[in-house]
Amino acid sequence: MSVTVRVPAKVNVQLAVGGARPDGFHDLANVFLAVGLYDEITVTPADALRVTCSGPDAAQVPLDVTNLAARAALALAGRHGLEPAVHIHIAKDIPVAGGMAGGSADGAGALVACDALWGTRTSREELLEICAELGSDVPFSLVGGAALGTGRGEKLTVLEVGGTFHWVFAMADGGLSTPAVFREFDRLGEGARIPEPVASRDLLEALAKGDTGALAAAVSNDLEPAALSLFPELAQTLAAGRAAGALTALVSGSGPTTAFLARDASGAERIAEALRASGTCKSARVAPSPAPGATVVHPGHRDAAGARD
Numbered sequence: 001m002s003v004t005v006r007v008p009a010k011v012n013v014q015l016a017v018g019g020a021r022p023d024g025f026h027d028l029a030n031v032f033l034a035v036g037l038y039d040e041i042t043v044t045p046a047d048a049l050r051v052t053c054s055g056p057d058a059a060q061v062p063l064d065v066t067n068l069a070a071r072a073a074l075a076l077a078g079r080h081g082l083e084p085a086v087h088i089h090i091a092k093d094i095p096v097a098g099g100m101a102g103g104s105a106d107g108a109g110a111l112v113a114c115d116a117l118w119g120t121r122t123s124r125e126e127l128l129e130i131c132a133e134l135g136s137d138v139p140f141s142l143v144g145g146a147a148l149g150t151g152r153g154e155k156l157t158v159l160e161v162g163g164t165f166h167w168v169f170a171m172a173d174g175g176l177s178t179p180a181v182f183r184e185f186d187r188l189g190e191g192a193r194i195p196e197p198v199a200s201r202d203l204l205e206a207l208a209k210g211d212t213g214a215l216a217a218a219v220s221n222d223l224e225p226a227a228l229s230l231f232p233e234l235a236q237t238l239a240a241g242r243a244a245g246a247l248t249a250l251v252s253g254s255g256p257t258t259a260f261l262a263r264d265a266s267g268a269e270r271i272a273e274a275l276r277a278s279g280t281c282k283s284a285r286v287a288p289s290p291a292p293g294a295t296v297v298h299p300g301h302r303d304a305a306g307a308r309d
């Protein structure tokens with residue numbers, strides 16, 4: 001028997017970045033919004049831990065113990081004194097190394113799936129603690145919806161969202177390494193005073209009201225200059241989306257995926273079509289937001305004792 005969990009990608013509608021901390025991380029005011037592009041993680045009992053991956057970007061996904069899904073299974077098994085004897089399959093639809101938290105989604109998904117498969121009944125609090133150990137973005141992948149992440153992004157406050165926002169994502173030819181983008185942020189800001197990161201009131205209000213125009217006016221990403229410095233071609237993609245009628249255009253997190261906010265679903269389709277025709281990106285996809293966090297979609301068979309076989 002197996003368990004399948006569906007986990008969304010994210011866009012950062014605000015990413016305010018503070019100065020580098022002594023531990024190498026940066027304090028953030030990170031406003032996450034989960035979007036309707038999903039990876040599906042299926043776990044099945046096996047002789048030993050094994051990871052497989054399918055999807056257009058599968059070749060770029062590590063299948064060893066550095067894979068965040070494998071690390072999640074090892075962490076949960078370790079806490080319960082279990083053997084991590086499980087086959088993890090990742091059906092990957094979230095772009096890899098694109099600033100959309102695909103690896104984090106797989107970590108959160110594998111954690112929830114293994115917890116269900118092994119009947120370990122881990123509390124939400126402990127799941128979030130394991131997520132934070134796996135990576136700064138992983139707790140949000142578990143929670144979904146919208147949330148403000150402080151600290152290095154792992155301390156979450158759930159946010160209210162009063163409507164649906166329609167996005168277009170342009171996938172770039174190539175990836176960007178998150179640590180490299182933060183290093184470039186530090187280099188570009190050398191000598192300057194970096195203010196404390198604070199969430200924008202206008203942005204939180206726009207989310208709560210479901211006001212697309214106000215959200216478009218309030219989005220910001222402090223990592224964008226660093227991503228553009230390392231991947232200058234993204235400026236053309238941003239310009240092509242704006243010219244096609246996007247209310248706003250920004251780099252998603254550390255990039256290189258770019259995100260465009262449309263007035264409605266049909267506007268999003270038109271912008272996606274224009275981006276594909278522009279030749280400035282590899283592909284373009286539409287996705288609504290918010291989207292739910294890690295959700296079991298195929299629970300497998302639970303026997304009377306509560307364990308899954």
Ligand SMILES: C[C@@](CO)(OP(=O)(O)O)[C@H](O)COP(=O)(O)OP(=O)(O)OC[C@H]1O[C@@H](n2ccc(N)nc2=O)[C@H](O)[C@@H]1O
Nearest residue numbers: 024025026099100101135136137152153178179182253254
């Ligand atoms: C930038 C963001 C925005 O949501 O995501 P992506 O756009 O890459 O998906 C996140 O902060 C990425 O989170 P995540 O990808 O989980 O990063 P981690 O594994 O925790 O850290 C990877 C590396 O990124 C840098 N890092 C990450 C988070 C943070 N607050 N400060 C940092 O300086 C550090 O160099 C760290 O070693």
Ligand SMILES: Nc1ncnc2c1ncn2[C@@H]1O[C@H](COP(=O)(O)OP(=O)(O)O)[C@@H](O)[C@H]1O
Nearest residue numbers: 066067068096097098099100101102103104106
């Ligand atoms: N399950 C996974 N899926 C994708 N990448 C993974 C995974 N586990 C580890 N990685 C590593 O994490 C890096 C960042 O990938 P990803 O999480 O997709 O992007 P981002 O951090 O930009 O959101 C990849 O280059 C890859 O080496």
